Amino acid sequence: MPEELDRIRVGSAYDVVVGRDVLASAGSLVPETAQRVLVVHSAHLVDPALVVADALRDNGFEVHEAPVPDAEAAKTGDVATHLWGQLGRAGFTRTDVVVGVGGGTVTDLAGFVAATWLRGVPVVQVPTTLLAMVDAAVGGKTGINTPEGKNLVGAFHSPVGVLCDVEVLATLPRADYVGGMAEVLKAGFIADPVILDLVAADPDAAVSPDGPATLELIHRAVSVKATVVSEDLREAGLREILNYGHTLGHAIEQAEGYRMRHGEAVAIGMVFAAELAHREGLIDDALLARHRSVLASVGLPTSYAARPLDELLVTMGRDKKTRGSTLRFVVLEGLARPTRLVGPSHGALAAAYAAIAP
Structure with a gap:
């Protein structure tokens, strides 16, 4: 601590x-x-x-x-x-x-x-x-x-x-604090599972600045980012893992005219990325379910269907990770084991998007 x-x-x-x-x-x-x-x-x-x-x-x-x-x-x-x-x-x-x-x-x-x-x-x-x-x-x-x-x-x-x-x-308004928890939990999924354990042990305390684990959660999340950016300042490779959930998340933010909080959109994006990874055989049922359970436990959304997928794909095509016309997603191949999924089929994208519908 x-x-x-x-x-x-x-x-x-x-x-x-x-x-x-x-x-x-x-x-x-x-x-x-x-x-x-x-x-x-x-x-x-x-x-x-x-x-x-x-x-x-x-x-x-x-x-x-x-x-x-x-x-x-x-x-x-x-x-x-x-x-x-x-x-x-x-x-x-x-x-x-x-x-x-x-x-x-x-x-x-x-x-x-x-x-x-x-x-x-x-x-x-x-x-x-x-x-x-x-x-x-x-x-x-x-x-x-x-x-x-x-x-x-x-x-x-x-x-x-x-x-x-x-x-x-x-x-800070509670909704804004909850939104920030998406980035804390992202750090848990990509690098430090202790974060997920701390949140799961007491979700209500996790979204309070006075919670017993607040300083440790912030310390751990900052440490994850510090470690990654120290090795890759200009996003040449490793740093892309910090964009877990952001490819769809940024597209949703733009589609919603930035009326949706960043963290809320990223939370949805992480569930979408988990669905993609599950369909590719990279993660099991338990890790897929854990995304929904831990995000929902602190009040973050895990579903979305307000815009058609094709509209979001246009925006995702301008994502910084895209190369040419090939979409690239940060996904997991196990807890704290991020990797890249390059050029998933439209069918896989559609199936994953259908799976996050309310």
Whole structure:
């Protein structure tokens, strides 16, 4: 079990700090060579952003604040352009820093703006949702959306530090916390089955920031991602396993106009991937059933049929893992044994999609 203040090293690049009441230590993650800091934060996250901004000022930095729209509305070219303009007017140089305070959309946006300003300035991520703590803020993948799909424009740009304050999660709506559990459980399926055991032992406590296993679940999920991205920063191979459930999940998100939470869509995508793997003889009945049982136990959806498969396949064809016209899915060939399924037949896809119908 990790201590109350935990440091998880991501390769030789940076630490992910996990603890309680640690927002005021944000200044310690910003390089001393910086003079100016742009704090990008969700418009509704005034209190945590203020704590971070004040901590940075106390450390002697010139702080500029940049509230942005909530959710996926933040991840647009227009918002990025606005932030670039703010950096330009404030005279940000290559030694100055961007800090992202918010959920996954804000950390994606802040990272992208940092990656592209002057071809790259440092970024510190302060995720405030479970989803962002265990996924979006760790690993250096940044991006914005276009009408054609999610995260199709982006860059790899590792942060210089990540600060996760679990106390902030107490203000998170339950549905958002549950959505973040999809990425925690994903880590369990692809690499660390202890996560699944901890959740199954007490599903109600697993979706509470005050639960007895909360810090351990976050530690384990972050550790899985840290291990994978340390070996494959630019998604050349191994890192694709982190996209378990995401191929269909991203397509559903776009089809639903991003009104469905990311974690909810990924949960459905994991069940779909499990159905595909089962039909290919890669996993047994028990592991297939375990997907539905553990996801449902924390309140995540496991079925979907709101859109025709052919519509979703068009979007999946633009997925980053697709090569030419060949779809590639991350699937399991056993618990914690991810692999790739390349070019499944339309019949297999249709059968798997039919199996996740309500």
